[in-house]
Amino acid sequence: MSWAAIVFTFALVDNVVLSRLLGLPAAGQPGARPTPADHAADDPSIPDSLTSARSLPPGGREGARAAAVPAWWLGASMTVLMSISAVGAWLVNAWVLAPLGFTILRTPVMVFLVAGLALALQALARRVVPSMANRPEVSVPRLGVNCVALGLVLVTTRAEYGPLQSLLAGAAAGAGYYLVSAMMGAIRERLDIEQVPPALRGLPLQLITAGLMAYAFMAFDRAFLARLLGA
């Protein structure tokens, strides 16, 4: 599998979000600014009248302001974590598990690997860019992050990639995740201020949006890749 093919595959064709469903960016979390819409999600009665516009409790507003996390931060942390853990996974797999024949222990080992790396990265981020890392909603070992990273790690280890290929795959997957999270963030920004059906506001619309995006991304399939790269 050529380098370009790996990049395309992990960034677009096997996108970690749209094709592997590893985590859902911007689902009530970074990438979008919580608006009254989110709180209105609880009560189906969003005032239609323009005069009686509801104002938030100050706490809610502060939260809203604080939660404005740039998507690039998410994408960057994702990419770093994924690349590192992909390589780490390859090392562990090739030098520890395979020689000792402990392949059955692959899952727990990988879980610890990813979790450890995630914690380490978070600690590091706290040092370097506290402004970003100290926000609870962007703590690196988020469920989503773990999920994405771990899934990727398992994919690469099963695909028997070399270390560089694993690194590349990790980076590409991170890029793909960033692309999708940026798109979904922008779309959510639009939906947040629209009068959508109350029962669908928030997570359901996030899922459906992701589903429609997944259909759009079906255009990039393996056949496309093969023809484009002659691979």
Place this chain on the structure above:
Amino acid sequence: MTDAGSGPIRPAAMREAPAVLLLLGFLPSVVVAVRVVDALWMAAGVLLVSIGSAVARSLLDWSSGSPGASTVGQTARWLRALVVSSLLTAAFEAALLAVAPAASAALGIYAPLVAVNLLAVGTDAASPRPLRAALGALHKGAWYAAGLVVVAFAREVLGAGTITLFPAGGFGGTIVVSALLDQPVRALGLAGGGLLCMGYLAAAVRAVSARKTGRST
């Protein structure tokens, strides 16, 4: 819970019904929920692991003589949950490989992911009483299993025109919906279809719970 683990999921939890939250946590396993049988295997695994880890962690709490969340740090509890659930997952993987290799192949990387998914709901302090902990985990896991099977059912019937269950005796294990078999709505079998089903399921759950609360108050 502002630190690691399920911390980030909490803001969503404030707004979403727990079942919907579960669906988000278990999102990846929807990929394999293309056939009912796979969904059932996955659900079994999740129930096993979640109940097991809940019991184990409550036992640990109890043995360490510190019931409840108070004394154990968040990260520590998170790591401990990680250990327990991932070991259990490994066990489940091995068992599945032995019992039903086909299913284990179908689940692929997603069986291991269950371990991580459990962190979505697994890190809150397990009840100090193992039985109650087990029941709690069973409750959550049942929600999840139901959701997963519903999604898988919808996707398989519409997307493939079949309902695949376990072969038993004369029954080959597959029910055919002849109306849809020749030209099924394949798009629903794709990842996008899974996400759509999840979305509408989540909306339905929320609508129902909203009506419930509305009636109760």
Place this chain on the structure above:
Amino acid sequence: MTDTTKLPKGGVNPPTELPGPRDHAIVNAALPNRAIIPMLQHVGRPAICTVKRGDTVSEGMLIGRADGPQSANVHASVPGVVAAITEIMLASGERCEAVHIDLGGSFQTSGKPRTARPWKSLGAPELLERIRAAGVVGLGGGAFPTHLKLARTPGTCTLLAANGLDCEPSLGADDALLREKAPEIVEGIHICQALLSPGRTVLAVSECSADLVPELERVIRDAGVPAQVVVLPARYPQGHEQLVVAALEGRPPRRDPSSVAVNVATLHAMFEAVVLGRPLIDRVLTVTGTTVARPHNLKARLGTRVGDLLEECGMDPARTAKVVLGGPMRGVTVDSLDLPVTKATLGIVAFSRDEAKAPRETACIRCGSCIEVCPWDLNPTRLYKLIRMGDDSQAAVEGLGRCTECGCCSYACPSRIPLSAVLGDGRRRASALGNGGGRNV
């Protein structure tokens, strides 16, 4: 020298349904039998009434003393007897005292020749005092006391713009003044220059008045006033102070203390105040509308009843469904025709029934027309949706405070969404919350 500058961005071409004044002439309106003169005809505190019931007042006599600097004098627009002093509600919804004067007695001033008082030797304080005493306020609709606007340390003003553009479509008062009172206006400019000593002075006129340019330039040359005439497009809302300045300086509009724009009607009033010593007791306004038979620019005494002016121009009461004070785009709908003309009344527009009924609002289709026409470069549809979601403060963060409710977005919206009105409400709420939503004029 003449050149044409474009709007930096946005604006709409005036709605053509409405007829402008039939001709450019200024017609003297009939004197009111009873003038109702509010004590609040300006931005700031109401004037303090200095007359009581039964007093005999002469034309131009002070009947309302400015209450502190943030206020303006009010004078009797007609001679006569004070019949009553009541509290009335103005078109803006504010309440204030009003002096009812029954016309009677003789006119000492009107129609009699006045001797020009020398002013060039005077210093800024004396000039400002004359302006203040005459109760001059911004006649472009703002009604901000002129003696406050022009009280600045000399040299801080880089651009003085005499604003000859009517601030709304189908209003023609400023154009008419430019045609009939050019010398007076130019002398008014001269007075401003004496007060501000601006770096550059421009007389900005609309394309509609383009034929005047040679004449105006001649007058300016004869008066020896260093000023330049610039023609600006007739697109609404080019007449807005900030947009005139922005167009002249070729930059986006913003509040800018280094430039001053004064409406030509105000300049004329300043001339009368400083040179003739005549207080502000009348103003030129346009009476028009589809149900008005003879639209005209009327020179009406302050306190004249709106209904009388409409009658004078041949309004058909049967067909008229709505009357607004001001212009067709931003005018305030009035429920009674008994309201008096004030210093802030730019015009009176009467609408027929089918014009008046509000069109049905449909869903926003994100066509972007509102963004295109917004002269302040806002995103009206997004702000509208934010406000509708109750997130006024976020709307303020995204520039809601710059909205002047010019109405271009509502006019351009194919879905007939009342964007301008909603943005206005939101802006007022946001500024009430005090998070940067304040209007900037």
Place this chain on the structure above:
Amino acid sequence: MSSARMAWLASLGLLPAAAWGLLLFGPPAAAVLVVSIAAAAACELAVTLPRHGYTLSDGSAFFTGALVALMMPPAVPLYVPAVASAFGILVVKQTFGGLGRNWMNPAMGGVVFSFLSWPGLMSRWAAPLGSAAAGAEVPPLEALRAALAASGPRDVTPLGVLGRAGYPFSPMDASAVGWVNSHVLAPLGAALPQGSFDILVGHVAGSIGATCVPLVVAGAALLLARGVIRWHLPVFYLGTFALLSLVFGGLGTGQGWFAGGPGFHLLSGNLVLAAFFAAPDPVTSPLTDTGRLALGIILGVLTFLLRFFGSLADGAAAAILLGNCISPLLDRWLERRKSRVMEREAA
């Protein structure tokens, strides 16, 4: 002009192409059109009547149904357009609250959904009226792909390839091209390849409404003239596509540089129909002219890639879905840039 009027005008703009399609493919095409519009209208009513009341008058559901039908192959089973319209209205549009709130174009969503679900059914083509020869039911684009897939010597222009592969163009084409060549072009020493006439007037197999590009453009001209759509997006879309296909189109198939045959590719497939009636949809395209222009270029690139290398039909519909995913990003970036400029101005 009100938004409803704009939507109905857009439907009117589809009329010429639709009429041509009905003429070429007869009753089956009519059935597809009727079913598709009916399904769209029914779904719209079913959802909106309880919540917003009667919304069919805004014309958007009708337009969606019509556009879906015009992108269908004539002999498609009727449940395909029905499901496509239903998916477009119910899932893509009404899920998000109805007109103006959806971020994806309902018609394109429905079409791509049916491409993904029934790739076989979506290529149930029919021979156009007046050309009964075997193989006339294959659209030129598909025939070209097949011919290029086959090995052997290659002609440089798409029509040349088709001619060599023996694609059955109509007798009319033969006579028309022959006349033009002998009377007009012969003196100039030039010659049109066989099939030029059929391709130009759209007398070939293909989607119901997309065969005759001149008529599609005529309909679009109405929209442009009445200001329903703006020129930026379609022009830059088609321009970018034509340029790319001219330069690189021939590379993938070993025909070399500048051998893509942009004319052929513009005239075949749903591209022009989509470029004028789906891409500029105000709801799902950027808010500003700058954004529309940028999206046009992006769509041109995507459509080029998907048509020459992808497997989803002619790539236009899929490219527009991807464009729908991108345009909110474009809006956001332009908005941010604007505010930055403003801050600099204020400072």
